[in-house]
Amino acid sequence: MARALLPRNAFIWNPNTNFSDCYHNYVSQISQNCSDPNQVCMNDTYGEITHPGLVFLSYGACLRECGDGYGLWEVKDILLRISLWVVPAIVLVAHYHFPPLGAWNTISVVVHILADPIDTLWCLLTRITVRRHLLQKAQNSQLLSAGAIATVWAAYDELGFQDPTPDFQIGLDKLRGLQIPIKKASISTNEQREVEIAHGQRYPENFLALREGRLPDRSGTSKSLEAPISISEKIGKFFLSDEVKRTRRLERWKRAIKHLTDYERMILYRIEVAAQRLVFNRDESLLTTWISIVGLLSALMGAFVRTWTERLNNQTAHTIATVTLLLVVVPIVKLSGNIGSFTSSTAAVDIVQRLRKDLDRDFGSDVAALFPPLIIPSEDEAQQKGYLVIPDEEQNPEGERIPLADLAGPPLIDEPSAPSLTTVEDKQLLLWPTVAAYSGMNSSYRPFKTSPLVPFRLSITLLAVSATWILAFCYAPALVISFLTPLKGFACRSLAWTVIATCWVVSVILDFLFIYLHKRQRLGLSRPRVLWGIIYMRDTVLALFIAVIVTAQQLGIYNSCYCRSGELSRVFPSYVNLNPFTQEQFIEGWTMWVPTPGAAFLLSMVGIVCIERRFSDSGKLLSRNKVAREKMLLHLRMLETKPARGTKEDKERKRQRQVEESRPTRSSDSDGVVT
Structure with a gap:
């Protein structure tokens, strides 16, 4: 593993390889020759050369011509x-x-x-x-x-x-x-x-439970006291602005704390x-x-x-x-x-x-x-x-x-x-x-x-x-x-x-x-x-x-030659490609x-x-x-401010007003029909 991660002589300072110079001074000066022992030719299943015109160096030739160390950037x-x-x-x-x-x-x-x-x-x-x-x-x-x-x-x-x-x-x-x-x-x-x-x-x-709009039962779940929300209302809520949603949540919070005792309100104040x-x-x-x-x-x-x-x-x-x-x-x-x-x-x-x-x-x-x-x-x-x-x-x-x-x-x-x-x-x-x-x-x-x-x-x-x-x-x-x-x-x-x-x-x-x-x-x-x-x-x-x-x-x-040669894989003959990208390879x-x-x-x-x-x-x-x-x-x-409870007279006047509003009204049209 050490040889794979760090090539031979890596623990010794041996930066004696320059692949750019090796390409310009050696590889670019020779042509492809499959009979040359310093070159490797890759063939497909039909025996044809896969990269015609490109010179691939053998691993040994790379060590001799380019250097047996590594090339620092x-x-x-x-x-x-x-x-x-x-x-x-x-x-x-x-x-x-x-x-x-x-x-x-x-x-x-x-x-x-x-x-x-x-x-x-x-x-x-x-x-x-x-x-x-x-x-x-x-x-x-x-x-x-x-x-x-x-x-x-x-x-x-x-x-x-x-x-x-x-x-x-x-x-x-x-x-x-x-x-x-x-x-x-x-x-x-x-x-x-x-x-x-x-x-x-x-x-x-x-005690300390929410009492406005929802009623907790013994099972730990809750049953809504309000009418179910229609699909149109749900869609409408989705398009509400954040400010409107925040205002509605605060209104619900106000209504909820009105149902608290003063003792509960003080305890929740401490927790808040x-x-x-x-x-x-x-x-x-x-x-x-x-x-x-x-x-x-x-x-x-x-x-x-x-x-x-x-x-x-x-x-x-x-x-x-x-x-x-x-x-x-x-x-x-x-x-x-x-x-x-x-x-x-x-x-x-x-x-x-x-x-x-x-x-x-x-x-x-x-x-x-x-x-x-x-x-x-x-x-x-x-x-x-x-x-x-x-x-x-x-x-x-x-x-x-x-x-x-x-x-x-x-x-x-x-x-x-x-x-x-x-x-x-x-x-x-x-x-x-x-x-x-x-x-x-x-x-x-x-x-x-x-x-x-x-x-x-x-x-x-x-x-x-x-x-x-x-x-x-x-x-x-x-x-x-x-x-x-x-x-x-x-x-x-x-x-x-x-x-x-x-x-x-x-x-x-x-x-x-x-x-x-x-x-x-x-x-x-x-x-x-x-x-x-x-x-x-x-x-x-x-x-x-x-x-x-x-x-x-x-x-x-x-x-290094070792890392660039495919010597580690050993699936195909080891060779070193110092050629620049072809247009096909680049794309x-x-x-x-x-x-x-x-x-x-x-x-x-x-x-x-x-x-x-x-x-x-x-x-x-x-x-x-x-x-x-x-x-x-x-x-x-809101918890700090005690909600107004109202006097008995206020509650009685509110009840009478609700009763009057619920009574049917009489009105006559031109035909004398009472509605």
Whole structure:
């Protein structure tokens, strides 16, 4: 394999070959002679010469006349290759949404993308799928503020791969029917009377559920209370502007919150505040991601232009294969832009912990139990078992209490303050940045792809999609281009791309092996940090190996008699073709060079669009755009403003007006007919 990837004497600096001079000084000076032992004539099935007039050198003659080493490309050619094809790929990778965990974590993510893109894409698809299932659970439960609740749930997935939905459902079932407690010390004077009135009552059976337009039943489904929508109305909704749709959604939201009790409204306000803080501490820059993808596409077009203008070099088309192989980063970077990342390593931990404290302080431990304690590694347990469940400590009743009225209005995006190390949660907050890399903040790393939200069969389906995407849309086009570029056959470059693809497949197999050893607690892999370290070392070795292969191609180390002779394939007599493209070969090449990478890029874009369509709402729970963030602020304003209930006199006048409007009217026409 080493001889195939790097020709003889490749480990010795031996750039003594210049095929351009060899062609002008030797090949162009002789004519085709099939009896010459230094030449090779190719015959068809009828015994006729397939390329009359073209001189093909034998492998031995190439070594003697052209050199037994390799011919490096010119310096300006190398710089042009790097600037046109390598730099755009680096710029695209730089637009990956890295979590704020330092330079070493950024390097680890980059090497993981290069060494194991199948697993990287698999992890990203798994995270998007988890979010979709979280949003579906919130919507199927007919929870008001389902988007905000699912947003908080999505933060749990990045803080220890935790699924909070069972705890939420258990807590919700427990609350429905319980007596509403009162905590006078934690409520402002303005709301004291309202809570005292609610005290002694019970939580409604449809507590926190949507009650306007839809009625939840015991099975978890819903039955519409409104008339079914006709086909014409559905078609009309399709042509409505975004502004009209947004206005209608806000009107439905207004009608829905009118059916809430004040107690429910205050609880949902707390949840909406936490969701808004999570979103506003999120990085969202999809425009620059698209610009970087367009930059890589322009690099591919530059490779086409270069191949057209330098048709005398019949090896330039291999650069198109190199760029096609780099398309592997397109879906990874784009999906990472949809997922996003937090702007601070501890912001999400602080927001979730503060939500639980606020719910416990204002509404009691039963309401706070809707959101379970975070599962975060501790200093001692991380060295022994790996994970520790934070205990739900009792809050100090003499501590500082913030009235709910003081939190009215759009909440500020507070940076987490320095922990005082007085509670277990403060200690966990301080330790989180040291364990966050392998505990959920890296969307490209997920040791266990299965969970109650992503069962085994679905996880394997996502793996098949990832492997097909990488191998069919990136490796296969590069292989086809190199295989069909003269000299046609499986030569050094084809083998190089195959070795890279093999490394990617082997990486996935090693992932399964490491996970198995981790579960069995073998070879010291019982701790998450050790598993992360071993995977990082494996990725570093494979990434360096892949970088050497690609660099060798860019420098011209594959530009040797061995790689150009077909010696590796051994399907036909080895020969070296130093002749420039004929017009027939040039036209035939363009019919393959343009459609192959173009179709690969187009299919990759189609896959991205399909994923965004399927996961349009759930994929952006935390990374919302400007319009969605404005909608969250409006929801907070509506929850903050108490809806007008109306007096008994107003309700009676409204009822009488409706009765009068429903009575039939009398009118006479010219014939005296009463209608």
